[in-house]
Amino acid sequence: MANMSPTSKRSKTRQLLQQYGNRCCWCGKQMTKSERTIEHLVPKSLGGTNAISNLRLACFTCNNSRGNNLLPPRFMNSRDRDNFLDLARIYPWK
Numbered sequence: 171m172a173n174m175s176p177t178s179k180r181s182k183t184r185q186l187l188q189q190y191g192n193r194c195c196w197c198g199k200q201m202t203k204s205e206r207t208i209e210h211l212v213p214k215s216l217g218g219t220n221a222i223s224n225l226r227l228a229c230f231t232c233n234n235s236r237g238n239n240l241l242p243p244r245f246m247n248s249r250d251r252d253n254f255l256d257l258a259r260i261y262p263w264k
């Protein structure tokens with residue numbers, strides 16, 4: 171997140187909270203302020219931008235386990251993949 175200023179980060183967080191609520195976009199859990207992170211759907215390493223449409227809120231655990239992969243590793247097995255697809259319907263990729 172090096173190239174997002176703290177001010178911009180705060181306003182993006184506020185927009186995302188309004189749009190999606192205080193839930194992790196991967197596991198759906200309610201987040202405390204300290205575990206809430208801004209997630210890039212398309213990772214910056216793959217050309218993703220800081221546009222709001224490419225951003226979601228994710229808990230630290232999911233964000234951290236994902237690294238630069240498209241999905242966090244635990245969504246790669248079939249059961250969690252279904253779970254992810256459910257989540258993706260709630261949080262549609264735009």
Ligand SMILES: [Zn+2]
Pocket residue numbers: 194195196197198199228229230231232233
């Ligand atoms: Zn999570």
